[in-house]
Amino acid sequence: MNNSFRKILTASCLAAALAGSTAAASPSYPTKEIRFITAFAAGSASDIVARLIAERLQAALHQPVIVENKAGASGQIAANFVAKAPPDGYTIMLATNTTHSANPYLFKTLHYDPIKDFTPIAQICNFxxxxxxxxxxxxxxxxxxxxxxxxxxxxxxxxxxxxxxxxxxxxxxxxxxxxxxxxxxxxxxxxxxxxxxxxxxxxxxxxxxxxxxxxxxxxxxxxxxxxxxxxxxxxxxxxxxxIHQPGFNLAAWVGIFGPAGMPKPVVDRLSTEIVKIASSEDMRQRLTRLGAEPTPEPAEKFGPFVAQQLTIWGQKVKEAGIVPQ
The missing domain is CATH 3.40.190.10 (Periplasmic binding protein-like II)
Structure with missing residues (x-):
């Protein structure tokens, strides 16, 4: 066996071993229930949307998706909880412009960063x-x-x-x-x-x-x-x-995040399934009846949108003359 062939054979065996090891260490996602955190109380718009998404996501992923309400402090309780959760895809959050666009300008102290501490997964709708x-x-x-x-x-x-x-x-x-x-x-x-x-x-x-x-x-x-x-x-x-004020233009957006550092295959799986759910005719009709305008977008488009909205809401809060608490 010449040296060149031996090197190729060795490299092939090593790659196969690594692939087998990776497959063994990373079972198909998901393998257990997913906690779906909402920032506001039962009966709120975001809670209603979360439960509609959760029901369909559970069917798509073949694992329980449990909605948990962690209301209070303008969504900070829920956002703090999710920001500190393991980034494994088993804790996600239905968030809004409150938690990720306005809070940084409404509060002097915020214990999470709306960009750095989260992984954007999918945009759902506007209200x-x-x-x-x-x-x-x-x-x-x-x-x-x-x-x-x-x-x-x-x-x-x-x-x-x-x-x-x-x-x-x-x-x-x-x-x-x-x-x-x-x-x-x-x-x-x-x-x-x-x-x-x-x-x-x-x-x-x-x-x-x-x-x-x-x-x-x-x-x-x-x-x-x-x-x-x-x-x-x-x-x-x-x-x-x-009131003759052309610049008066405010609407709430709704999207789904996980903690920062989520593996891309997990993000891609969640994003694909959630966008598919939000784009379905049944879901679009349900959202419309709720008073929402469906705006399903995948993670790669939702991320830049969130960054843009952070700037826009900062200006709106300033124009309204609101003093941070």
Missing amino acids: PFVLAVSGKLPVSNIKELLAYGKKHASTLSYAYGNSTGQVSAAAFDKVTGLAATAVPYKSSPQAMTDVIGGRASFMFADLASAAGYIQSGKLKLLGVTTNKRTALAPDLPTIADA
Whole structure:
């Protein structure tokens, strides 16, 4: 056996041994249940989307996908938990612009980095936010709300349970000169309850969590935060047009992350399955009925989007005049 042939044979055997070793050390993902963390309470828009995704992802991966609500601190509790989890694909998170776009500008101290501490997996959808008031409040449009606010300046307040609601309301309050009192809540459903009960004057909410109250007449919608009317509520005017502020344009985004450092094959598997789920006609219809605009994108496109949104929301928070807590 000449030296050249011996070297080739040796290299081939070594490669085969390494391949066998790698296969033995890395069983096919997943082999156990996946924890799917949400940053907000049950009944919130993100919770509803998480459960829709989890049900279908479980079927696709043939392993349990368990949704866990870790609400509080504007999503920081959930984000901190996932950022510190092992990057093995068995702990993932359904996150929003609250945790990954706005929080870095709303809080002086944040115990996670929205870019460095996470692995982007897939984008799911956007949620246009709407200006909502109690069905009992004697106003039917934004002009009437502003007039009502001037007459009841001492008692006017707005509720919020997430960053989109906070930034939208603060921006609206600032540009209209209402000077309403901001009232924070742990979650959007709690804030909505107090608006319905008259303990807060108005709020900005997503259509998903507000839908039932709108249909029952407990809430009235006055405008939408996007710069164009949404197909989800075509008769609803934009806030931008109503207050003559073309730059008023805010919508919430929803996506899925894991901890930083996840293996690429695991990310690719999750991203492929989740985008397939979010792109299906059944899921698109479900999201639309919830008041969401489907925007499924894989990991390689979702990552740059998150970085871009971090800059955009920083500017929006600054324009709203919000002082970091």
